[in-house]
Amino acid sequence: MNKTITYIKHHKIKSVIIAVLLLAYYFCLPKTLFKDPTATVITSASNKLLGAQIAKDGQWRFPQNDSVPEKFKTCIIQFEDEYFYKHPGFNPISIFKALKQNMQSGEVQRGGSTITQQVIRLSRKGKPRTYFEKIKEMILATRLEFRESKEQILAYYSSHAPFGGNVVGIDAASWRYFNRNANQLSWAESATLAVLPNAPSLIYPGKNQERLLVKRNRLLNKLLKKEIIDSLTYNLSIAEGLPQKPYPLPQTAPHLLQKVAKTNYGKRIQTTIDSRLQKQTNAIVKNHYNLLKQNEIYNMAVLVLDVKTRQVLAYVGNTPTDKAHQKDVDIIDKPRSTGSILKPFLYAAMLDSGDMLPNTLVADVPTQYGSYAPVNFNKEYDGAVPASRALSRSLNVPAVRMLQEFGLDRFYHYLKELKLKDLKYNSNHYGLSLVLGGAESNLWDLCKSYASLSSTVNHYTENSSQYFTNEFCEPTFLASEKIEFGKKTSDKTIYDAASIYLTYESLKEVNRPESDESWEFFDGSKQIAWKTGTSFGFRDAWAIGTTKDYVVGVWVGNADGEGRPGLVGVQTAAPVLFDVFDALPNSDWFAKPFDEMQEIKICKKSGYRATENCEETENKFIQISGLKTKPCPYHLLVHLDKNEQYQVNSSCEAIGNITNKSWFVLPPLMEFYYKTKNPFYKTLPKFRSDYLGENAISMQFIYPKENTTIFLPKDFDGNTNELVLKMAHSKPETTLFWYVDAEFVGTTKDIHDMAILPQVGKHIITVVDAFGNEAKRWIEISK
Missing domain, CATH: 1.10.3810.10 (Biosynthetic peptidoglycan transglycosylase-like)
Incomplete structure (x- = not known):
């Protein structure tokens, strides 16, 4: 060391040159x-x-x-x-x-x-x-x-x-x-x-x-x-030959590649994709595309998520169509009309809040709220249907009535908690059509939500009845990311585990829609909770299903929004859904979250909590919040004569001769449609002619609906067709008196249909029965 210092002192110029050269050498390489x-x-x-x-x-x-x-x-x-x-x-x-x-x-x-x-x-x-x-x-x-x-x-x-x-x-x-x-x-x-x-x-x-x-x-x-x-x-x-021409590089997940390139351009990214499943899903999409394009349906997207890890296992953003039909558009994150795909979220919300039980009867009758009049897919009505059945059959009218009862703002709050990013407006913008496709969402957010619901049940049953604070999180397609579900807590995140489980129990029973077509693909051996959806105008077809381990989401349609006849969820998207599930391992069904449930007596006919008047009951596990629901309102204790032909009371019959019997009674309008689908339904017996006392009488308009504008068409001879008014009465044999603008037009008995020919303008229809009960309805006749 001392020699080096001495040398530097005696050879300063050389030392500086050497130092400069060493520095230059050190920094010469970029x-x-x-x-x-x-x-x-x-x-x-x-x-x-x-x-x-x-x-x-x-x-x-x-x-x-x-x-x-x-x-x-x-x-x-x-x-x-x-x-x-x-x-x-x-x-x-x-x-x-x-x-x-x-x-x-x-x-x-x-x-x-x-x-x-x-x-x-x-x-x-x-x-x-x-x-x-x-x-x-x-x-x-x-x-x-x-x-x-x-x-x-x-x-x-x-x-x-x-x-x-x-x-x-x-x-x-x-x-x-x-x-x-x-x-x-x-x-x-x-x-x-x-x-x-x-x-x-x-x-x-x-x-x-x-x-x-x-x-x-x-x-x-x-x-x-x-x-x-x-x-x-x-x-x-x-002996091996030489390459004769360049091969195209694999394009197994081209739309995922586009997504990755937006934030990781020029990098090598390991994803979470299962290459075998991705190739199988590509083949499934191609096969269905070849069939659907014959009906001018050109686009499709499929997303598969792992529920436990929240990783993307397969990502197919579109079909192998051509540029004219936008094959390069990744539809997985594009907003589309939701159709009925949001109905399970409403059903689960009503269970979660304790507004109903899984099989509570809901009305399925002609319904109008202002100018909005929802109709079922088959344009028929059941009168009354269990809520779970209304969900599995995807009935529109019960869903809208449930939303009206539950509250639009309350349901909208649940959806915002799910972080559906395409819900950009307030609840009033969507109105009651929110649950039928009035809003837009995308396949990514919907699959994410279903995966979060499934994971909530899994985590609750696997972690001593506890939830996770970050359950409703974003999935990932990056292998370097690991989803953190947050801390354990005894408080639910959005939905409680029991409400989700009971919703899935209903979705597991999803039945064919209102036709028997295209159902040969249904595999009853697989336990899958699944839901389809079809948007207005047949523009979007959805199918999303979940097991304990996987979520599969399918969208089918045209990227440019063109609707096509037959573009229905159950006919176009559901077959793809089940083909993809066939490529996945079978899963056990969700474990029942007992700590969030309680076993009680349920009325078999109404689905409400049973009362002493309910003749047929069964023990069912319900969500704990459901304990506050009201008891069965449809079973009444009625007093009949010995032959059970008439209703009586002590004013017209000796007490010893009166038979007390429980009777299942629906309101008139519900009853009118219910008995057409339920032949064993028994109408409440008539009052005996000598009966004195308050009669439990009610009546409702079947048609027209409240504040309706009606156009009366003309026949081939140029004559204007009549308007047929319809009324349901709890005692059909009663005579009804009909008035238009306070002018008497006629009476009806048994079958309460009245044909009138009103002038253009506003009118009030008044109906009075023989007991003095009255019903009114405003209508407007248009040219």
Whole structure:
């Protein structure tokens, strides 16, 4: 140390020069050797190539891979630089031989560059190949050897060497020329690629094949002589042919590639995609597309999520259609009309809030709220239907009536908690049509929500009846991300586990819609909670299903919004859904969340909590919040004569002769439609003629609806058709008196239909029965 200080004091100028040279040498090599744009590459969860998007400069240049396949590494070292692991960045002997040969021939015939020098030359693009440049390369090569390991230098070379045309790097070359990963190349294929950077023009199809073959076989022979490969491998290798044309790169998940490229352009991204499932789903989509396009239905999207990890397992953003039908549009995150796909969220919300029990009867009768009049798919009415059955059959009228009862703002709040980002307006903007497709959402958000519901039940039953604070989180398609579900808590996040479980129990029983067509695909052996949806005008068809482990979502339609006859969820989207579930492992059904449930007596007919008047009851587990629901309102204790033909009381019959009996009684309008679908329904017996007392009499208009504007069409003779008024009465045999604008127009008995021919304008219809009960309805007749 003292000698060094003494030397510096006596040789200041030399010391400064040496210091400057050392500094120059230290900083002569750029921190980043290669700044070329790279392709965006996505791989599956098992690191299989799913697709690549070409680099901005038009080159197939994959992001640098620090792992060099062993066969290629051996071949490139034997072909380019045998002493690679021994020299400091340049090989004096090779340089001397190259100089001698070049001087003798009078031209540059041999370079003598090491792999390290070639890495430097590749990084210094466009530099002339002069002796001065060679000296620079030697200096930089030694600096690179100090900075990087030999393996890293090999990785630089393998990732940036030219392989002919617009192919750069071993990873891109192996896919373009042999259609497989570089780690799967044979000795012959590895040798072929090893000789290409030396003369990349040899790879052009149909040209220079003989020269390329000679170079490859010479290298294989060298490997044989050095006993790197045996004679059998050598003979098999030289028998292999050369690549004749470039292969297109895999495009197994092109729309996911687009999504990844938006935020990770030019990077290699490992995704969560299951490559086997992705290919199977692609094939399913293609098969159904070939059928649907005959009906001019061109687009489809499918998303598969793992419930437990919230990872994306398959991502098909569209069909293999053409550009005219927008094949490049990724529909998974595009807003579309929801149809009936939101109904389960309303059903679960009403259970969660304790507004009803799973099988509570809800009215299915002609309904109008202002100018809005929902209708069922089959344009028929059941009168009354269990809520679970209304959900499984996707009946529109009960859903709207349930929403009206529950409250639009309350339901909208639940949807906002689910973070459906396409709900951009307030609840009044959507109105009651919100539950029938009046709002928009996208396949990603809907599948995310169903997965969160499923996971809520799983976590509750697996973690001592506790929830997680971050249950309703975003899924991921990045293998590097792990979903954190937050902390355990005894408080529900949005829905309680029992309400979700009971909703799924109903969805598991999803039945055919209002027709028997296209149901041969239904597999009753699979326990799947699933729901379909169809938007107004047959523009969007949905099907989303969940098991304990997986969520599958399907959208079918036209990207431009064109509606098509037959574009119905159960006919177009559901078959795809079940085909995808067939490709997934079977799952056990959800465990029942007993701690959120209680067993009570339920009236079998009404679905309400049973009373002493309910004749048929059963023990059912319900959500705890359902304990506050009202008892059965439809079973009444009535007093009949001995023959049970008439209603009586003590004013007309001796008490000893009166039979007290429980009777299932629906309101008149519900009863009117209910008895047409339920032949065993018994209408309440009439009052005996000598009955005195308050009669439990009620009547309701069937048609027209309140504040309706009616257009009366004309027949072929030019005569205006009559308007037929309809009324339901709890005692059909009662005489009804009909008035239009206070003018008497007639009476009806038994069947209460009255035909009138009113003038254009507003009118009030008044109906009075024989007991003095009155009903009124305003209508407007239009031209």
